[in-house]
Amino acid sequence: xxxxxxxxxxxxxxxxxxxxxxxxxxxxxxxxxxxxxxxxxxxxxxxxxxxxxxxxxxxxxxxxxxxxxxxxxxxxxxxxxxxxxxxxxxxxxxxxxxxxxxxxxxxxxxxxxxxxxxxxxxxxxxxxxxxxxxxxxxxxxxxxxxxxxxxxxxxxxxxxxxxxxxxxxxxxxxxxxxxxxxxxxxxxxxxxxxxxxxxxxxxxxxxxxxxxxxxxxxxxxxxxxxxxxxxxxxxxxxxxxxxxxxxxxxxxxxxxxxxxxxxxxxxxxxxxxxxxxxxxxxxxxxxxxxxxxxxxxxxxxxxxxxxxxxxxxxxxxxxxxxxxxxxx
Amino acid sequence: xxxxxxxxxxxxxxxxxxxxxxxxxxxxxxxxxxxxxxxxxxxxxxxxxxxxxxxxxxxxxxxxxxxxxxxxxxxxxxxxxxxxxxxxxxxxxxxxxxxxxxxxxxxxxxxxxxxxxxxxxxxxx
Numbered sequence: 001x002x003x004x005x006x007x008x009x010x011x012x013x014x015x016x017x018x019x020x021x022x023x024x025x026x027x028x029x030x031x032x033x034x035x036x037x038x039x040x041x042x043x044x045x046x047x048x049x050x051x052x053x054x055x056x057x058x059x060x061x062x063x064x065x066x067x068x069x070x071x072x073x074x075x076x077x078x079x080x081x082x083x084x085x086x087x088x089x090x091x092x093x094x095x096x097x098x099x100x101x102x103x104x105x106x107x108x109x110x111x112x113x114x115x116x117x118x119x120x121x122x123x124x125x126x127x128x129x130x131x132x133x134x135x136x137x138x139x140x141x142x143x144x145x146x147x148x149x150x151x152x153x154x155x156x157x158x159x160x161x162x163x164x165x166x167x168x169x170x171x172x173x174x175x176x177x178x179x180x181x182x183x184x185x186x187x188x189x190x191x192x193x194x195x196x197x198x199x200x201x202x203x204x205x206x207x208x209x210x211x212x213x214x215x216x217x218x219x220x221x222x223x224x225x226x227x228x229x230x231x232x233x234x235x236x237x238x239x240x241x242x243x244x245x246x247x248x249x250x251x252x253x254x255x256x257x258x259x260x261x262x263x264x265x266x267x268x269x270x271x272x273x274x275x276x277x278x279x280x281x282x283x284x285x286x287x288x289x290x291x292x293x294x295x296x297x298x299x300x301x302x303x304x305x306x307x308x309x310x311x312x313x314x315x316x317x318x319x320x321x322x323x324x325x326x327x328x
Numbered sequence: 329x330x331x332x333x334x335x336x337x338x339x340x341x342x343x344x345x346x347x348x349x350x351x352x353x354x355x356x357x358x359x360x361x362x363x364x365x366x367x368x369x370x371x372x373x374x375x376x377x378x379x380x381x382x383x384x385x386x387x388x389x390x391x392x393x394x395x396x397x398x399x400x401x402x403x404x405x406x407x408x409x410x411x412x413x414x415x416x417x418x419x420x421x422x423x424x425x426x427x428x429x430x431x432x433x434x435x436x437x438x439x440x441x442x443x444x445x446x447x448x449x450x451x452x453x
Contacts, residue, residue, distance in 0.1 A: 172404050172405045172407075172408035172409075173408065174404065174407045174408050174411055174430070175427055175431060177407075177411035177412050178411055178418075180412070181411060181412070181414070181417070240443075242443045243443075244443045244444055244447065303361065303364045303365055303368055304364055306368070307364060307367065307368060307371075310371065310438045311438070311439065313431065313434040313435055313438045313439065314435070314438070314439055314442050314444070314445075316434065317431050317432075317435055317442070317444045317448065318444055320427060320428060320431055321444055321448070324418060324424045324427065324428070326428065326448065326451055327451060
């Protein structure tokens with residue numbers, strides 16, 4: 001039982017802690033798990049989250065930064081005032097919990113549809129697009145000399161990588177071909193400034209409360225690159241969850257996002273943002289194809305995975321709306 | 329020729345049974361999985377209903393666009409190759425219309441409630 005290992009772990013680094021209760025797995029693939037639990041403490045229970053690769057699952061997928069890097073990035077973000085959970089402990093071998101880290105639990109909502117529909121978030125919603133601009137500006141300003149080792153990816157490399165992923169699926173899609181052509185023709189080249197890029201900053205990876213964004217999660221795709229990538233990805237229609245006229249996560253306008261970003265002292269390049277939005281839409285479409293392939297060939301023969309293959313067409317219509325708008 | 333009821337009628341009967349009789353009995357993660365299962369059967373029903381017509385129209389557009397014959401799969405592969413080579417682009421007459429028509433027919437089967445699709449469908453009428 002994981003509570004026994006967690007109790008032994010917290011006793012070592014959390015002064016006064018006498019154990020843990022309520023451990024429950026929130027999500028988990030084969031190689032990475034998220035657990036919630038409470039640390040029993042004389043001052044009252046401390047809500048915590050464990051992110052780990054269980055023993056025997058050390059290697060991260062090629063695009064992932066790895067849990068150690070994730071912990072370091074979240075801690076840096078926390079110190080810089082980016083809404084982020086405080087990292088309490090990075091796992092060591094004595095913990096006998098695999099690799100990963102334990103962080104403070106931030107209360108709030110991550111389910112995009114609830115954030116977009118529930119009354120609880122009604123006052124926060126109109127402010128979120130601008131707030132996201134402000135947060136991204138702070139994130140892109142994190143001190144580069146303190147970052148963990150991260151892969152470096154520019155636009156040209158990403159196009160080549162997605163093209164390779166797409167061709168390996170052997171899944172001829174004229175709309176994807178058109179998008180690849182458009183991306184090559186509009187490749188903006190190296191960014192004027194290379195920064196930390198979160199890589200998966202979107203509605204669904206943010207903890208949101210009535211007061212706005214409380215934490216930025218899922219740093220596993222963090223890398224060095226063009227900061228405009230994050231601004232484009234947060235606008236991809238797949239993360240608007242039906243609110244298609246509000247490009248920024250279904251919350252608000254690009255203008256609000258850009259205003260928040262520039263008010264924090266950083267410059268926006270709208271053409272690059274559009275490039276990354278197209279790239280991001282294609283990226284999600286190819287990922288849908290990847291899930292279909294894993295459904296066919298891999299051990300995960302689930303219905304959910306199969307159905308994600310049928311969501312690639314959503315990205316096709318969104319690519320057409322971006323690249324070949326009708327009635328214009 | 330196979331007997332009746334048709335695959336469409338059979339699939340729809342199973343979907344209706346799961347939706348109307350089983351859904352009220354199930355909760356939690358199993359209820360979520362059941363919803364996915366019903367969605368799959370509904371998708372299959374839509375495909376069985378619409379595929380023949382949409383594939384025929386798609387193949388006809390592709391033959392005109394490419395000036396060649398073949399199955400709808402072969403023609404799509406040929407189109408993908410020509411786009412990749414730059415031989416067909418948005419300046420090619422009929423190309424943009426073809427992509428739109430094909431994509432709309434896919435969404436009608438895959439995700440008829442997708443907001444972008446509903447918006448574009450409004451443009452057609």
